[in-house]
Amino acid sequence: MARISKNRKAVLAKYSPEKEYSMDDATKLLKELTFTKFDPSVDVDIRLGVDPKKSDQMVRGVVALPHGLGKVVRTLVLCTPDKVQEAKDAGAEHVGLDDYITKIEGGWTDIDVIICTPTVMAKVGKLGKVLGPRGLMPNPKSGTVTLEVGKAVKEVKAGKVDFKIDKQGIIHASVGKASFSADKIKDNATELINMVAKLKPASAKGTYIQSVTLSSTMSPGIHIDKSSIGQ
Numbered sequence: 001m002a003r004i005s006k007n008r009k010a011v012l013a014k015y016s017p018e019k020e021y022s023m024d025d026a027t028k029l030l031k032e033l034t035f036t037k038f039d040p041s042v043d044v045d046i047r048l049g050v051d052p053k054k055s056d057q058m059v060r061g062v063v064a065l066p067h068g069l070g071k072v073v074r075t076l077v078l079c080t081p082d083k084v085q086e087a088k089d090a091g092a093e094h095v096g097l098d099d100y101i102t103k104i105e106g107g108w109t110d111i112d113v114i115i116c117t118p119t120v121m122a123k124v125g126k127l128g129k130v131l132g133p134r135g136l137m138p139n140p141k142s143g144t145v146t147l148e149v150g151k152a153v154k155e156v157k158a159g160k161v162d163f164k165i166d167k168q169g170i171i172h173a174s175v176g177k178a179s180f181s182a183d184k185i186k187d188n189a190t191e192l193i194n195m196v197a198k199l200k201p202a203s204a205k206g207t208y209i210q211s212v213t214l215s216s217t218m219s220p221g222i223h224i225d226k227s228s229i230g231q
Helices: 006-014 023-032 081-090 098-105 118-134 149-158 182-198
Strands: 041-048 060-064 075-078 094-096 113-116 160-164 170-177 209-216 222-224
Touching: 023 182, 023 209, 023 222, 041 182, 060 182, 075 081, 075 098, 075 118, 075 149, 081 094, 081 149, 094 098, 098 118, 113 118, 113 149, 149 160, 160 170, 160 182, 170 182, 182 209
Parallel strands: 075 094, 075 113
Antiparallel strands: 041 170, 041 209, 060 160, 209 222
16 A cells, blocks of 8 residues: 655645635645745646637637746747847847757757747748747747847746647646745736636637636645636
């Protein structure tokens, strides 16, 4: 019979997987359930009552988290020479074009966000098979295809999050770090949920937001009482 670890026992003593918690209680509980030696990410999973196979029920958007993500967001800007300095001044770690396209074609994807100008999309579009599955493909709707590359870099590094419903009808997004205060986690999570609520497709029927779960890396998921979110 498998032994239950000390940390697992501590989790079970504080948490009920069947219970729904208010957002206030959930954010406080999350910090008590985090036992990793590193500072884990905090994630929100939102199950929606839509059919992602239908184009008019696709839910995608961006949200600026009030307290950021608590981590360094590694950015690559693909642009023409006239935009290189603007991107570097804004803090982009990698800036260029043809040399980075070659690296990506070879499998390099050691970045978190790619921003590009509309003028280079013809070249970037060829990278879809590499970037698409990793969620790195620039998109005008998320603000990552723009002539204002400096502004885009600053927004991403300040905590702008791009989210998109997956094939199972769930939105997964990071909203910070476990080292954040419970109030900061609550603010960031609520901002994301409220933005998703605003994007409800007109064709969606029935209950739109079906469930919300809060978790940190390697922690159990805490089910949120939707009435406590304040949409």
